[in-house]
Amino acid sequence: MISFAEFVPREGSPIYWQIVRYVQRGVVAGTIQSGDEMPSRRTLSALLGVNPNTVQKACRILEEEGILTSHTGAKSLVTADEAVRQRIREELLEYDAGQLVRGLKQMGITRQQALEVVDRLWDRPESGEEERE
Amino acid sequence: MISFAEFVPREGSPIYWQIVRYVQRGVVAGTIQSGDEMPSRRTLSALLGVNPNTVQKACRILEEEGILTSHTGAKSLVTADEAVRQRIREELLEYDAGQLVRGLKQMGITRQQALEVVDRLWDRPESGEEERE
DNA sequence: GAAAGTGTATTATTCGACTGATACGGTTTG
């Protein structure tokens, strides 16, 4: 059973996207493997404090991406093969890092400064969690 | 007059936030300086193809952050002093980089790999701009 | 001073995200 203990909801993006990314990253990291059971829609929605429909929407997307397999009546299972894992990994990496690089460049940050910030924050990722309104 | 020629709208976050961040980053980079004129609400909304109210919302936030000063009837002016610039710089840096670091850690990426990705993408920031749906 | 441009405010409307409640049919378990 996939654990959502480390799932931390963040404002700014839809909840269903956050669930999708949480599972995607787990699959890439290997903490979520093929054969693992997804919590039921009702169980997970109660755990996260969101609506079952929101969880359903996330599962739908994960299914379309080849990460999850759902059979009416039974629990959904993770079915991500190595090809899918590799694809998701590239996707997330290029997208997330690309977003950061463009932002920092617009701020006039140099490559050296950018690398230093990432290197420094790697030890204290707690920073940057402040409210941003 | 502040130029919005390099403004690139991105889906995923509210338009008014994108406008705010565009100006914030310009102020940090120095491409937008104190005394610069903000385009009028109507002008900018027509240029970006959005509603005047959306631009107004962004300006309201920029004003509350001490970046912009508005006087009814006259054009809004940038009035960010060095203290504000420094504050915005720290905010954006910690927030953006922190977001990335947390995401990559969840993916099981090592510090070394993270630094390599940022270093590599610094030369080709075009990557990662694909649709993500 | 008059016209044009500007910031500000208001009301109504559309749209997607999210909630809440409920229902149906299939699977699992005892």
Next chain:
DNA sequence: CAAACCGTATCAGTCGAATAATACACTTTC
């Protein structure tokens, strides 16, 4: 078999983002 659980679907409703259309008061410019 029967109860409990599960995925799926639907409808109604709330909320914020964004649009659309006006209107008002002030400033700049000629």
